[in-house]
């Protein structure tokens with residue numbers, strides 16, 4: 001087993017050095033987090049949520065690694081994400097849950113992808129795709145139990161269930177799943193939690209009374225997996241925890257949960273200089289050196305996904321010390337304070353991840369959540385996968 005430092009050193013491939021920046025994705029950590037999540041929900045199957053390019057970590061690489069770690073299911077939002085997984089040769093069950101009228105359901109059916117259904121229009125379009133392809137659909141009926149996002153409201157649920165039952169009777173679809181999503185599972189005392197669980201229980205009872213017996217019933221995301229064992233049913237859908245980040249930073253840290261960060265955002269200094277007291281740095285001079293200060297130029301900016309709200313506060317680790325941005329985030333670059341006045345071009349700095357500040361610290365500095373910090377890191381930053389073999 002390699003150490004985290006060895007894995008991070010391996011991330012500096014020629015291409016990463018040429019770019020001056022890398023998002024090192026530690027697949028050992030990812031697999032270990034999935035296994036840890038399985039311990040937290042021991043009686044349920046696991047859906048690894050890999051939507052949004054696996055929260056910025058790489059859809060296909062994480063999809064494969066999740067399977068290696070035993071995740072029976074992969075979950076994505078967009079149909080095209082599911083199609084990409086299949087076309088890359090990822091097998092096993094995949095659920096896609098977000099579509100608008102005219103979506104390519106037929107492409108999904110021909111690739112054996114499970115589909116979420118919340119509305120009658122979607123059921124109609126899926127049954128039309130079944131007729132077109134000759135392939136029956138496996139669907140998961142989604143109840144809106146209080147998030148007011150996707151899912152059928154309680155008033156619309158009976159009609160949707162009845163239409164699904166009829167389609168099942170006609171042999172076009174099989175209802176394999178019943179599901180919903182929490183609004184505030186990360187705040188266990190939040191009044192929505194109990195209300196949503198009651199509403200979901202009611203939706204499940206209604207479906208069972210209609211004679212439908214789904215294979216999986218699922219509601220829990222990472223926070224519910226951790227806090228609400230009664231919500232596990234027989235499948236949990238886990239995103240942020242699998243990437244080694246806590247869904248409830250204020251209550252429990254990732255390390256306390258036994259999770260390891262998967263993404264490390266690292267860069268090499270393009271140049272260093274010492275600026276005298278009274279010198280401003282970056283646009284607008286929001287930073288002003290108060291004494292002679294060594295600063296370094298880092299080739300990452302808001303076009304790479306660094307939030308502009310990190311002005312002066314975004315933490316950066318360099319040569320054993322954590323300092324911070326000097327001034328505003330530019331499109332392609334940032335200036336950072338350096339504790340070591342002998343730092344040179346080519347030296348490594350770590351923005352977040354293993355051996356550096358956490359994505360949680362970046363989120364705090366930027367007034368956002370760790371989910372956004374990792375998932376917004378853009379395609380100009382090469383992903384290098386370390387820890388590929390277990």
Ligand SMILES: Cc1ncc(COP(=O)(O)O)c(C=O)c1O
Pocket residue numbers: 049097181220221222223237238239240241247
């Ligand atoms: C429908 C659905 N299920 C599960 C998840 C996973 O949530 P988390 O990353 O909090 O585990 C998400 C992510 O937002 C989601 O949209």
